[in-house]
Amino acid sequence: MAIQSLIEADRRHLIHPVVSYRAHEARGVTVLESARGVFLRDIDGNELLDAFSGLWCVNTGYGHQSIVEAATKQMTRLPYATGYFHFGSEPAIELAAKLVELSPASLQHVYFTLGGSDAVDAALRFITHYYNATGRPSKKHIIALQRGYHGSSSIGAGLTALPAFHRNFDVPLPTQHHIPSPYAYRNDFANDAALIAASVAALEAKVAELGADNVAAFFCEPIQGSGGVIVPPVGWLKAMREACHKLGILFVADEVITGFGRTGPLFASQAEGVEPDLMTVAKGLTAGYAPMGAVLMSDAVYQGIAEGDVAAVIGHGHTYSAHPVSAAIGLEVIRLYLEGGLLANGIARAPRFAQGLDALLAHPLVGDSRHRGLLGALELVSDKDTRQGFDTSLKLPDRIAAAAYANGLVFRAFGDSILGFAPALCYTEGEFDMLFERLEKTLDDVLAQTDVRTALKGSIEFKRTLPACQS
16 A cells, blocks of 8 residues: 555544544554564654553564564464464463473463563453352452552553543452652652661551452553553562562562563562462563463462362463464574573673663753663653743653654654653664663754743753754
8 A cells, every 4th residue: 555545544544542633534544564683664664663562562672584484483383373272382381381491480381472561451351250269259359559550451451540441441440559659869868778668658548448358459551651651669579579579469560561571580579589369461462463362370360260179171361362373472582592692792781771871861851760670761841940830731741752763763752751762672772772762862852942942940940951953
């Protein structure tokens, strides 16, 4: 189809996720045509440096021939195998065993899904079944974090704590609750220990309010992704896990974003020796080359479900659970992380990523830089002293995204003027240089806009810091 025909067909027929439908119809689609390494190319021939790994997922980078070959070989041999009726396939069984081998020791069983949202949904169903099967049917309440993201399934969207996922969807449910995010920049804790103590106290207070016999689990991302890349201090995750153990509730680590090398180790939980009762993964599992997610489950939870009624089927399943082609891709992706050097490269490049983000704290627009591994964010403010954000009428995220695209750069510009970054684990030093050169130019281009500059405290002083052609 011609470019304009594609745009019109998209406008008429294709529903896009998480957009204003009317705004998308007016704007029109940006059609991506191809990709290689860490670069995308759109249908107009523009080359773009991808600093977001697609949607936090293409951790390997694009165009790995070995992944294509693994998929092709499996498609030729066995393109589909159901997991129903006691059937299975070799790659799915091998991938489950590999995940158990590599994940925290508490996790011994794997249920495969199509992605992160249905992994969270499956985890919630398993938790409900577990407590009913073990004679504790009152334990129905789930606690999560403000600004958290746990997908957009009918139930999981209620654990997500972002307004767009609640509006007109009748969630959160009465059994879904949220405690404050460990958001250091938007709080005034004396130190990391005080922030951690406050989070533990908030969880304890919520459990006390609801009654321990009524609370099933606490869900959290080790680092909150879509809520603005909120990076809690080291020790926070372990403290929350220990609190859950003391309170008698399940601890669920949502590693859909943080898994598979994104924060350094293969799983973020491993950095603090945390052993979840359940863990959800997706995205980097197949590096976006095919849909797949998973719920990893402790033996205690598995046995509780299995023994509830040994003769009864457990009524949960998906047609494409443990899809053999996705599993074959997952096995090759994991090989690239470990044997192909991608995990090691991500760890080696993390200091350069951190340095580049931190250096931009000197920019007039930037109030905060936060990061762990190759996951990071900049938070833009109009007043660095008070940390005041920008008026939404400026539509700063849209301006940032447009300027970045013009500069050949793609990342996530959140609605509250937070910029999210998740570069692929294959990034080179030169590509990081390019990222931060283009990012700084993007910030300068937006700062050069008169109404943005006017919104800044001390804007006249800042004006003098701009290059002459932009002042």
